[in-house]
Amino acid sequence: MPKLYLKILLISLPLPLVLGMAVPALASGPDSLQTAAASHAESAAQPHGGGIGETLVEILSHHLVDAETIEFFGFTIHLPTVHVGPLRLITKHQVWWVIAMLLVFLTVRLASRQKSDVPSGLRNAFEVLIVFIRDEVVGPNLHGRTEAFLPYFLSLFTCILFSNLLGLLPWGSSATGNVNVTAGLALCTLGLMIGMGIRQNGLMGFLRIFTPPGVPLWLMPLMVVVEIVSFMIRPFALTIRLFANMLAGHAVIAVLLGLIITPVFAIPSVAVATAVTFLEILVALIQSYIFIMLTAVFVGLTMHPAH
Numbered sequence: 001m002p003k004l005y006l007k008i009l010l011i012s013l014p015l016p017l018v019l020g021m022a023v024p025a026l027a028s029g030p031d032s033l034q035t036a037a038a039s040h041a042e043s044a045a046q047p048h049g050g051g052i053g054e055t056l057v058e059i060l061s062h063h064l065v066d067a068e069t070i071e072f073f074g075f076t077i078h079l080p081t082v083h084v085g086p087l088r089l090i091t092k093h094q095v096w097w098v099i100a101m102l103l104v105f106l107t108v109r110l111a112s113r114q115k116s117d118v119p120s121g122l123r124n125a126f127e128v129l130i131v132f133i134r135d136e137v138v139g140p141n142l143h144g145r146t147e148a149f150l151p152y153f154l155s156l157f158t159c160i161l162f163s164n165l166l167g168l169l170p171w172g173s174s175a176t177g178n179v180n181v182t183a184g185l186a187l188c189t190l191g192l193m194i195g196m197g198i199r200q201n202g203l204m205g206f207l208r209i210f211t212p213p214g215v216p217l218w219l220m221p222l223m224v225v226v227e228i229v230s231f232m233i234r235p236f237a238l239t240i241r242l243f244a245n246m247l248a249g250h251a252v253i254a255v256l257l258g259l260i261i262t263p264v265f266a267i268p269s270v271a272v273a274t275a276v277t278f279l280e281i282l283v284a285l286i287q288s289y290i291f292i293m294l295t296a297v298f299v300g301l302t303m304h305p306a307h
Helices: 002-012 015-026 032-045 052-064 092-112 121-166 179-210 217-258 263-303
Strands: 069-072 075-078 082-084 087-089
Touching: 069 092, 092 121, 092 179, 121 179, 121 263, 179 217, 179 263, 217 263
Parallel strands: none
Antiparallel strands: 069 075, 082 087
C-alpha cells in the first residue's frame, strides 16, 4: 500500500505545473466582474471626508484587483504583461497562480523523495490526503475510474488550497479571488464533463442526457433547453462560488486593517482581523474541498446519467 501512495505522488508531480500553465491561458480575459466587486467595496468604505477612504481604496486595490505590477515588501516589480486584444497575459494574479503551482510541485517533490515503507512527516500527511480524496470524493462519484482520476483531483485540491492561502500573506495575493482564474478551473471541469461523457457513453449517448425519457414530444424542445442550461450552469456555479468566497474574505480583512488609524481602533481591528484570518484559513480548506467534490459529482453525473 505505501508503494501505491508513492506511485500516486510521482504521477501527480507534473500536474500542478500543467495546471499552472493551462489555467492562466484559459482565463486571461478582462477581470471586469472582479473590478466591479472591488469598486463596490471601495465605494462602501469611502467616507465623505476622504482620508481613511483613500487608504482603504489603496489596500483593497492591492489585494483584490489584478494588475501589471507586483508589490513585494515595499518594492514594485513591473511585469512583462502582453496585451492580445482584450486579453492580458502575465499579470499579478497569473504570476501568483503559477507560484502556488510551483509550491505544490516542490511540496510533492519533497514528499515523494521518501522511499521507506513506513511513511512519516510530509509524506504521511499526503497519504492521509490521498486516502481521504480517494474514499470520500473520487471513489463514490467516479466508480471504476478512481485510480485514473485520483492524481488530477489531488493536484486540483492542493493547487486551489495553496492559492487560497497565499492571499493571506501580507504581500501575497490570492489568484482564486480573480473570476478569470476560477473560470479557467471551471472550464477544465466542463471539458472533463464533456470528454468523459462522450468517452463513457458515445456521442449519441452523451447527447441523450439532454432529452429526458418520458417527456411528451410537444414539451421536448423546452426540456432540451432546460437541460442544456442546467448542464452549463454547473461550471458557472463553480466559478462564482470559489471567486466570491475568496474575494469577500480578503475584502473584509483588508477593510478591518484599513481602519487602524488611531490606537483606539487598533486593538479591536486587529483582534477582529485575526479572528477573520483564522476563519479564512478554514474557508480556504473548505472551498478547495467543495470545488473538487462538485467537480467529481458533475463528472460522475455526466458519465453515469442513469444514477
